Amino acid sequence: MIISPSAISPYKITTFQSGGAPFVGLLDLYPSAAGAYSVRRLSGVYSGSLMEVRRSSDNALQDIAFDANGDLDTASLLSFVGAGNGFVRTWYDQSGNAINFQQTTVSEQPQIVSSGSVLLENGKPLISRVNGSTGLESTLSGNVNRWEFGVVSTPSGVLSTLYSEIPNDYMCIAQNGSSSTFVNGVTLNNLYSNGVAITKSRDSFYDNFLTSSILTLDANDSGISNISFGYIPAGSIGMLNMQEIIFYNSNQSGNKTGIETNLSTYYEITLP
């Protein structure tokens, strides 16, 4: 990898693969995200780490970056964590807006390494819910023209939610067999699993995301000021398992197929 010597800002560095071709990520193809979080590099101009990890052996913290291919540097991750467990304290924003998701209460941090092994879904690292309080908080605000794309899964047999704001606003609760309120304080226009529109209900959301799947939604969530993955203080509604999620504040209907195809290719999820 070669770093351009003319680069000064961390967001203006252009990196090149060993073959000389510049790295092209999802955000290079579909820019202007409001927030972008992943277990892979999403942009050729992003040079920061992907996440900050706490190890269970001594609670030390370390930033984990991407490797030469843009994948999470799992070698560094495992070297740091060792034989114990690793938890995500911060999930860094790759959009350039520096709005990170973070959890400073250690028992509520999601897990990335278990007993010395990286948690995986379809061969890619997975940020996994631990318990009902598991969640990550941010200052990312809602928008009247919210579009989101992600790769997520619903933990089996428990309540979980995509995101929320205390005390009562929330976007998409997953609950097996439930027809209770699905969203509150937001307007969800359309919800897709692997590119196909699904019923906007707790049961449908739970069923359609039991395995890692591509999430797409468009909504008005402008009533939320500080988006948090999970419903943290409630103690029984944690976050979804996540590999990537990107927020836009503009209509992405023209990019929907392209972004979903990009996610499908990297995360090896077959689109119908």
Added chain:
Amino acid sequence: MYYKGTQQECINYDNHVTEKEGYVKGDNWANPIKIEGSWYILKHDKYTSEMELVNELPPQNLEIE
């Protein structure tokens, strides 16, 4: 497993675990949870308390349910 006690007892337990574990950057162990007038805090595997130990949180009458 959770401990059930007063709010202050739960705060004290969190402070105790946080100090013993040496979390950095001001991080803490767990936040006390109030359910129907009682306070609970997640038990850490390494630290005990004289508070009542319960296997799980009681069902919560959450508004969002």
